[in-house]
């Protein structure tokens with residue numbers, strides 16, 4: 001199947017697998033859970049949860065700095081809205097665009113696809129503000145998918161993937177990302193600067209087309225290879241310090257690593273991890289090691305961790321994500337700064353699960369959260385020495401939101417989180433909650449609530465006046481006639 005003219009196979013594979021495993025679907029995102037209150041109205045999930053309340057209940061909806069890297073994070077809902085409204089086209093347009101952009105000829109399609117298309121196009125026309133992903137979550141579409149053939153179910157998934165690939169020009173996307181005003185980390189900022197550069201050269205083209213052009217891609221590949229080779233080169237003197245039998249094994253791993261980086265096709269993934277695994281296998285079992293072998297081996301493994309990857313190197317990012325399509329490229333870039341819940345005690349650590357409860361959350365950007373995984377904080381802090389200070393800054397920030405009566409339901413949170421943070425970090429993160437002022441919070445909240453109620457009353461009265469005004473009179477007159 002041919003979704004995109006360039007690297008279509010790769011694109012389709014990634015998205016299709018994702019569709020099958022359910023990754024990337026809105027339902028899998030924490031935000032969706034927050035908003036998926038009873039869906040009586042087919043589009044009810046679109047409305048903000050805090051309507052009707054003057055308070056914020058979820059710290060992901062506040063302007064907060066990451067508890068690890070300290071960058072100003074993007075509000076969770078702002079990122080979601082950015083993806084739905086700015087990156088993806090409304091479904092009714094995307095469904096037309098796939099016809100000429102992807103050569104999708106409806107009359108040549110099998111019957112289930114034709115049926116699925118005509119159903120979803122009809123739905124898209126009814127909800128012109130919804131993207132394909134949003135449309136797929138409406139009650140009518142969910143029911144349709146449930147009650148029709150497997151072939152139609154698959155056809156709808158294919159149409160969703162096709163619509164996801166319909167993209168805006170680089171010029172437009174650079175502009176829209178700029179409007180979000182992200183406080184990017186270094187790697188992401190470099191990627192963004194590269195995008196800006198090409199937006200000036202080829203404004204109407206797509207991110208994916210530009211960065212997968214052989215001549216342009218080649219430049220990033222060469223830079224990436226140079227960095228990889230330089231890192232490997234730095235390991236050579238360390239290998240010479242090992243005792244002979246281990247030096248031989250490490251040297252073998254080194255030669256194979258040069259091969260992986262320099263001779264294998266650039267489409268092959270996970271090269272960095274394979275290199276690390278090679279050395280891990282060569283150096284892990286060392287029954288005859290001398291006292292100097294172990295520290296040297298550890299140092300080699302540590303050096304390998306700094307091999308470039310898409311998180312710490314812009315070239316690696318561009319090489320990895322450009323073939324996956326422009327929208328995915330933008331999504332990964334922007335979601336790295338999204339405000340996410342971090343389970344202090346990890347959710348998925350064998351035999352030692354942390355709860356999914358705010359008593360176990362701090363707030364990290366998508367990038368730091370992903371990097372931490374299930375690591376203990378004392379290890380994690382080795383690479384992020386600024387974390388204890390930035391976590392304290394976040395506690396202070398949240399205390400301030402509580403005190404000002406903005407954040408509700410979190411009065412006990414600063415003290416609840418003290419112990420888990422201390423435990424996870426072996427005492428390296430010691431939190432001070434002196435800034436919390438529950439009395440002020442209560443006072444400010446009740447003032448806020450009073451104001452809110454006044455405002456609601458005033459609005460209702462205004463609406464009443466309208467109804468008793470010309471409209472009502474006109475209505476009555478009409479009825480009398």
Ligand SMILES: [Zn+2]
Pocket residue numbers: 066067068069070071364365366367368369
């Ligand atoms: Zn961060």
